Amino acid sequence: xxxxxxxxxxxxxxxxxxxxxxxxxxxxxxxxxxxxxxxxxxxxxxxxxxxxxxxxxxxxxxxxxxxxxxxxxxxxxxxxxxxxxxxxxxxxxxxxxxxxxxxxxxxxxxxx
Amino acid sequence: xxxxxxxxxxxxxxxxxxxxxxxxxxxxxxxxxxxxxxxxxxxxxxxxxxxxxxxxxxxxxxxxxxxxxxxxxxxxxxxxxxxxxxxxxxxxxxxxxxxxxxxxxxxxxxxxxx
Numbered sequence: 001x002x003x004x005x006x007x008x009x010x011x012x013x014x015x016x017x018x019x020x021x022x023x024x025x026x027x028x029x030x031x032x033x034x035x036x037x038x039x040x041x042x043x044x045x046x047x048x049x050x051x052x053x054x055x056x057x058x059x060x061x062x063x064x065x066x067x068x069x070x071x072x073x074x075x076x077x078x079x080x081x082x083x084x085x086x087x088x089x090x091x092x093x094x095x096x097x098x099x100x101x102x103x104x105x106x107x108x109x110x111x112x
Numbered sequence: 113x114x115x116x117x118x119x120x121x122x123x124x125x126x127x128x129x130x131x132x133x134x135x136x137x138x139x140x141x142x143x144x145x146x147x148x149x150x151x152x153x154x155x156x157x158x159x160x161x162x163x164x165x166x167x168x169x170x171x172x173x174x175x176x177x178x179x180x181x182x183x184x185x186x187x188x189x190x191x192x193x194x195x196x197x198x199x200x201x202x203x204x205x206x207x208x209x210x211x212x213x214x215x216x217x218x219x220x221x222x223x224x225x226x
Contacts, residue, residue, distance in 0.1 A: 030211040041200055043217040044114070050212065086155065090211050099145070099168055100215070102155040 003027050006087050006103035013110050019074040021106045023087030026068065030092050033100065034061050034072050037084040046072070046085075077110045084108070115139065116205050116218035124224045130191040133221045135203030137184055141216070143167070143209030144186040146178055149220075150199040161186055162209040193225045 005024045013019050023032070034046040047054050047061040049070065054061050058077075063070040074081055087103040115138035125131055137144050146158040148171075157170035161180035172178075175193075180186040190197060200220045206213035 033215075035217075041222070042219050043202060043204075045214050045216065048212065048214055088155070092211075099157040099160060099170055100147075100155075101157070104154050 003101050004087055004089055004103040006085075006106050008106060009104065010107045011109070013077050013108070015078060015110055015112050017077050017110075019077050019081075019108065019110075021072045021085050021087075021108070023070045023072070023103055024068060025070075025087075025089045027089065027101075028092045029065075029068075029089040031090045032063055032070050033088040033090070034070075035086040035088060037086060037105070039083065043086075074108075079110045079112050082109050114216040114218065116203060116216050118201075118203050118218035118221050120221060121219065122222050122224075124226065125193060126226055127193055127195060129193050129225075130189065131193065131223065133188040133190070133201055133203075133223075135186045135188070135205075135218055137186070137203075137205030138216055141205035141207055142184065143206045143213070144180055144184070145204040145206075145215060146172075146186070146188050147202040147204065148199045149202065150196075155202075158188070160209060167209055190223070195225050198223055198225045 007022045031050045036044045049063040058075045060073040084105040086105045088100040117136045119134045143162045145160045149155045158172040160168040178188045202220045203218040204215040206215045
């Protein structure tokens with residue numbers, strides 16, 4: 001079982017729809033990151049969370065530490081939101097376990 | 113633009129060869145991370161440096177090595193290349209390398225081993 005599980009793997013939406021991507025993890029973490037990978041391959045850090053909720057523009061990220069679960073929401077989705085969204089967690093134990101462990105990503109396609 | 117630069121963008125080479133990937137972190141960032149993204153394994157952490165010293169090691173093969181120089185740029189050396197080493201290699205940087213740092217990713221180097 002992977003330490004970080006994302007769902008769904010693929011998501012197709014119509015422009016304007018509200019989108020939710022989920023991430024579950026099985027280890028204790030110090031932080032959870034949401035990343036966006038563009039079709040060209042570049043990776044952008046969207047959020048880093050250790051508790052609660054963060055909002056940036058049309059993007060909202062939440063985390064529930066007790067349930068080991070995070071969600072990324074996109075309101076009023078747009079075709080330019082089409083990308084792979086990756087959840088990554090940073091562990092609390094020492095050494096390599098404190099580094100980022102990545103989910104397999106969610107491929108989002110927003111149709112006009 | 114994250115401020116992290118990586119060269120080259122693309123690299124095509126043959127099995128058994130050795131290559132060097134270069135990364136320059138954002139101005140002021142002391143920590144550099146290397147990641148490998150392959151089709152079958154996804155993104156994986158390879159190694160982290162902080163101010164010239166190795167801080168953590170992940171799934172890095174013995175054929176791979178890295179270093180961070182006094183000017184804080186970093187190089188990832190891949191030797192005795194195999195077909196399975198074909199992947200996107202990302203460098204990221206952060207201010208201090210702490211667990212709550214935001215990491216800024218470079219554009220990546222796409223390595224193709226033929």
